[in-house]
Every structure is written in structure tokens, then in C-alpha cells.
């Protein structure tokens with residue numbers, strides 16, 4: 001069995017500045033671009049945990065809470081909430097901030113499921129995740145319930 005890993009080992013922070021190519025005709029960040037950035041951060045979290053290349057199996061509960069504009073700075077944080085046999089759930093959250101804002105504001109959050117694969121695309125067993133803090137333990141339990149719902153159980 002592979003070594004147990006912590007949530008902290010999977011934590012990724014990714015930052016982007018919104019440029020004209022990322023926006024719609026109103027200067028608002030495109031939803032697909034936001035999901036792409038969150039997917040990339042989550043893929044790195046998954047790879048940090050698994051030690052294999054990981055592919056996106058599903059994305060759910062994508063919530064666009066607040067629009068972001070050209071020039072805003074986007075910060076994305078992602079981390080593994082629970083590891084299963086070959087798959088794991090990643091929680092990704094995005095915030096925006098600009099020079100006029102005192103505090104960053106939440107823009108988006110989503111749950112990604114990634115599967116670790118070998119070079120032939122075969123799913124590979126991954127290390128268990130050990131939640132440490134109270135918040136990590138709550139997220140771990142909730143991830144189990146979300147998986148049941150996701151897989152129609």
C-alpha cells in the first residue's frame with residue numbers, strides 16, 4: 001500500500017490576470033476559461049496526491065457566483081478532499097481582486113473527480129488521504145456522500 005498523504009500535500013494556488021482574449025464582448029471572463037483554469041489547478045492537485053498523470057472524469061457543482069472583468073486578478077486554490085481506489089475528489093475555489101477592492105471576492109467553486117492512469121490509460125491505485133483538521137474531516141465525509149450521488153448510488 002502506498003504511503004498515506006495529507007490534504008496539504010495536494011494544495012495548489014494558481015493565479016491569472018484576466019486579459020481581453022479571456023472575456024466575452026462585455027469584458028466579462030468566459031465561463032469556459034474559468035473552468036479550464038480550475039481544471040488545470042485541480043489536475044496538479046490530483047497529480048501531487050497520486051504520483052501519476054491524472055485525467056478529469058467529471059466536474060460537478062460548478063457555481064458561477066460573481067462575474068469577473070478584464071484586468072481582475074484571479075486566484076484559484078485546489079486540494080484533494082478524498083481519495084478512493086483510483087479516483088479522487090478535488091475541491092477548487094476561485095476568487096477575484098483588483099486594485100479598487102480591499103478584499104478578494106469568491107467567484108466560483110466546483111468539485112472535480114480525477115482518475116490516476118498509467119501510460120496505457122489504465123486506472124492506477126492511489127495513496128489514501130488522511131484528513132487532519134476538523135474542516136478536512138467534514139470535507140472528507142461530504143465527499144463520500146457526493147460520490148454516492150455522482151455515481152447514482
Ligand SMILES: CC(C)(COP(=O)(O)OP(=O)(O)OC[C@H]1O[C@@H](n2cnc3c(N)ncnc32)[C@H](O)[C@@H]1OP(=O)(O)O)[C@@H](O)C(=O)NCCC(=O)NCCS
Pocket residue numbers: 054055056057058084085086087088113115117121123150151
Ligand atoms: C476516467 C477514465 C480513466 C475511467 O476509466 P474506466 O475504464 O471507466 O475505469 P473504471 O470504470 O475502472 O473506473 C475507474 C475510477 O474512475 C471512477 N469514474 C469513472 N467514471 C467516472 C465519472 N463519470 N465520474 C466520477 N468518477 C468516475 C470510478 O468510480 C473509479 O473510481 P475508483 O477506482 O476510485 O472506485 C476513462 O473513462 C477516461 O479515460 N475518460 C476520459 C478522460 C479524459 O479524456 N478527460 C479529459 C482530459 S484530462
